[in-house]
Amino acid sequence: MMPAELKYTPADEILQIHAELDASFRAGKMRPVAYRKYALAQLGYMLKDNTERIVEAMNIDLGKPAQETHFTELGPSIAEVADAYRNLDKWARPSRPPLHLIFTPLRRVVYKEGKGVCLIIAPFNFPILNAFSPVVSALAAGNTVVLKPSEQTPATATLLAELVPKYLEPSVLRIVNGSVAETSKLLDLKWGHIMFTGSGRVGRIVAGAGAKTLTPVTLELGGKSPVFIDPETCNVDTAARRILFGKTSNSGQVCVAPDYIIVPRSYQDRFVEALKKAYDEFYPDGVHVPGVSMGRMVSSSAFQRVKGLLDATRGTYVAGGSRDESKLFITPTIVRDCAWDDPLMSEEIFGPVLPIVPVDTLEEGIEHVNQGDRPLTIYGFTTDSALQRKLREEMSSGSIIFNDIMIQVGVEGLPFGGIGESGSGYHNGKYGFDAFTHFRASLDSRPWLDILMRFRFPPYSATKIWVSSFLFASLPRRPSGPPDLSARSHWRRWLLFILATLLSSVAIARKKLGPS
Known part of the structure; x- marks a missing residue:
């Protein structure tokens, strides 16, 4: 064809x-x-x-x-x-x-x-x-x-x-x-x-x-979807393999592709090695053929745009980097030591280029993401529930995915859509x-209902106002002040402690009594 x-x-x-x-x-x-x-x-x-x-x-x-x-x-x-x-x-x-x-x-x-x-x-x-x-x-x-x-x-x-x-x-x-x-x-x-x-x-x-x-x-x-790497709990080889797949799929021309990686500075070397290992697994002969091993850029203008970003970066190539304009092909390229103001961070890449931004703390990464447009997706590779909650509660995005890449698009039962600059509505x-x-709302009223709702007709009176007040739901008791959230958390811990104590006591008692 x-x-x-x-x-x-x-x-x-x-x-x-x-x-x-x-x-x-x-x-x-x-x-x-x-x-x-x-x-x-x-x-x-x-x-x-x-x-x-x-x-x-x-x-x-x-x-x-x-x-x-x-x-x-x-x-x-x-x-x-x-x-x-x-x-x-x-x-x-x-x-x-x-x-x-x-x-x-x-x-x-x-x-x-x-x-x-x-x-x-x-x-x-x-x-x-x-x-x-x-x-x-x-x-x-x-x-x-x-x-x-x-x-x-x-x-x-x-x-x-x-x-x-x-x-x-x-x-x-x-x-x-x-x-x-x-x-x-x-x-x-x-x-x-x-x-x-x-x-x-x-x-x-x-x-x-x-x-x-x-x-x-x-x-x-779309937008620049970040990836947060937790050095304490992420499975580094799994994370590297999944991220590289997301960046190379369709030559990176995916709205939910991982756009850049945020990693603690002390862990960058380790993560780069994991990415290079995954790279060698994906392309063992080092040859990337459009249409066989991966796709290509859709047009000359798309190719030139991504090439321009690569030419301007101040980061260091650690894998890939070659381009063939005649085939509109850019090899998967990993770039380390990118700063927040690097050209690769200026716009959504939409190509097979993966910049790595080292940070002193992940909080620095959270603050940077919050200063920009809300991304279509935020990725976090961590099994730490506290960190997962922090990423989820302190940032806004169309979706937030932990320990995988791009799979949310095809998972049954989940909405897909952005927020703000990354889109609106769901499908x-x-x-x-x-x-x-x-x-389409519909109702079918009956004449006898006027017995119950006669108060709505003139002439109006104070009695009819009083009767109509029963038609609508009443407010809850007026609050005396803002809730003490720390106290709620404190009492929840006490309840869990009491429940655990009771269960332990029952278990000990059964053990002492022996089989009945």
Whole structure:
């Protein structure tokens, strides 16, 4: 399969696609849960039936090895389909609020409905997972969908434009291909929901477009995700292996890739040796071939940006460092002794370069992270529960992961999303279903309820005010002052001590009495 010249969708066709999908949604095409499950199954089998072609297309676009495509793209995408298919009946079922003395007779119901035609703008780095994970959520929620693949992955985008109409009806899911002009045309339209994955710069444009039409927007952005190394409790070899995998996967072009390492100065040498050992295990012959051992940079501009950061760093290379512009390839590069103001620390690297920042204390690292934008992820390699709590409570991020790298993206049951500069909103599984769902409140009142709620009608009186006060929940007892948190902790320790003492006494007594 040769790289195809991507055929852009004409502007007038974009308007027609939007109108047809809107008409389909309004006609109730996606209302039946059974039809949504059919569409999800078709989507899953589209990915399964065409695995080899997808692997080939992504190798052309990004040099992705087949193993990476299976593990980080196809596997999680098909799992997302299976999860939604398995749970959709439960997710879509109307729910009822808890019992209430007055309001329960109003027959309160919350219906789960689609929002309309949804726009999903996918990124280049995971052109299958970051496209179809939200598509699954949007279809499961009962929406019709326009998917805009990245123009930077033309082979994959061309393949999707061919495959989608073969598996799903055009009244359900359509592909729009193009670049800035086509995306701008899409953003001028009114949508039920927009999901964008990409850079903060473009994310601001998408959010602004959504604001103009009062369209809800989910943004998955990125940022510099730090890794904290605890020399006292981390398994150094495991940490090095997992961090290096995260940095080299997709040539480091991953929004949740470890961006830099924060390590106590006295432990830097030991950790560098562990990274070099993992490096030799990953690439025993020292040869890194795009599409075989790892991927490559997506474009010449991406290559030049990362190369510029490497050229400017004041740190010391300890592994890698070579570049081949003709192949858009940068070998995995580890750089030690980076300062906070090093060029590698000036922006999200989004490439296979791993700077190490030595610090006197981990508190210095915490303070630095807190001075910048809130990252998409914070990683900590430690089994010390006190340090884990410190990292979790003293910093803010989209997620915080201990003793592993990037696995949170595909773990069932967890939301995925950023905060602040790293994004807004959530997706994955039920969280994605909820993001694309309108929770529609409903109630059905009866005439006899006026016996209970007659106080709401004029003429008003002090008696009616007094009666209406019983309708709403009362406040708790007025606090006498701020809680004594140290005292609570003190009493908790005493309770645990008493419980332990009682259990020990029972055990001793049973031992003295012997078998009955």
